[in-house]
Amino acid sequence: MKLFFTYLSLFLINFCYSQEIETKFLKDFLLNVDEFIGVDSFENYYYIKNNTLYKKTNQQTYTYTNTQLGKITSVDITNPLKVILFYRDFNTVLFLDNRLNELTTSINFTSESFPQQITFVNISSNNNLWLYSLDNNVLQLWNHQTKKVQFTSQPLSSFSNDFKIIQQLSSYKNCWLIGENVILKFNEYGIFLETTTIDDHIYLKPFQKGYMYLKDNKLYYQESSTNFQQIHTEIEGIIKSYSINTKHIYIFDGTKIFVFKILKK
Numbered sequence: 602m603k604l605f606f607t608y609l610s611l612f613l614i615n616f617c618y619s620q621e622i623e624t625k626f627l628k629d630f631l632l633n634v635d636e637f638i639g640v641d642s643f644e645n646y647y648y649i650k651n652n653t654l655y656k657k658t659n660q661q662t663y664t665y666t667n668t669q670l671g672k673i674t675s676v677d678i679t680n681p682l683k684v685i686l687f688y689r690d691f692n693t694v695l696f697l698d699n700r701l702n703e704l705t706t707s708i709n710f711t712s713e714s715f716p717q718q719i720t721f722v723n724i725s726s727n728n729n730l731w732l733y734s735l736d737n738n739v740l741q742l743w744n745h746q747t748k749k750v751q752f753t754s755q756p757l758s759s760f761s762n763d764f765k766i767i768q769q770l771s772s773y774k775n776c777w778l779i780g781e782n783v784i785l786k787f788n789e790y791g792i793f794l795e796t797t798t799i800d801d802h803i804y805l806k807p808f809q810k811g812y813m814y815l816k817d818n819k820l821y822y823q824e825s826s827t828n829f830q831q832i833h834t835e836i837e838g839i840i841k842s843y844s845i846n847t848k849h850i851y852i853f854d855g856t857k858i859f860v861f862k863i864l865k866k
Contacts, residue, residue, distance in 0.1 A: 632646075
């Protein structure tokens with residue numbers, strides 16, 4: 602009898618883990634843009650067209666253009682009151698307010714005596730930025746007010762052999778360095794937390810206890826190497842990009858945004 606309950610418990614655990622995240626289609630609308638950035642915590646939409654950043658709210662649309670800094674490399678909308686624009690060709694970062702006005706003068710890392718060209722920039726806590734450079738293959742935590750480096754990691758190859766970064770993401774508490782099959786996770790103090798392996802993913806994003814990603818034009822959620830599930834969204838076309846928060850998934854197919862409500866997880 603004890604053995605029976607043991608097997609029953611394992612079955613129930615596996616059953617719970619195998620249940621998919623359920624979604625409900627809410628709406629779709631046309632969006633003629635070059636790149637869909639995402640949706641912030643206030644349900645505002647961000648996108649790029651003709652190298653101009655747009656922010657669309659329920660009331661109006663704000664724009665920001667800077668023709669002197671080349672092409673926009675990345676946009677970090679983690680903090681809607683402090684949007685981060687990175688221009689890699691000019692090694693420069695800008696901070697924008699909630700109306701996409703410049704909060705401060707631009708930061709040129711070359712003039713800040715950085716010996717390397719910055720590859721990725723993301724927000725952290727306490728006026729810090731996560732910086733990564735291919736020149737030295739390390740992660741740095743840099744305070745943009747004091748202009749001092751708070752932390753420098755070991756070379757990333759020490760955490761995973763032959764690690765090659767393709768993307769960097771962050772929250773106020775963590776930073777994720779994403780390779781082709783490996784994700785390295787650090788906390789806000791630069792302490793290495795864990796390595797996760799996910800094969801053949803694209804557009805990976807941290808979500809709840811795991812990661813969401815695209816594979817073969819299908820959306821998946823994965824918490825561990827043995828616990829992953831497909832998220833059915835009934836999108837017929839090619840998924841170009843997507844954005845997620847705790848309540849919704851926003852999928853861009855190149856011409857439309859499809860909004861789905863998350864019903865589970």
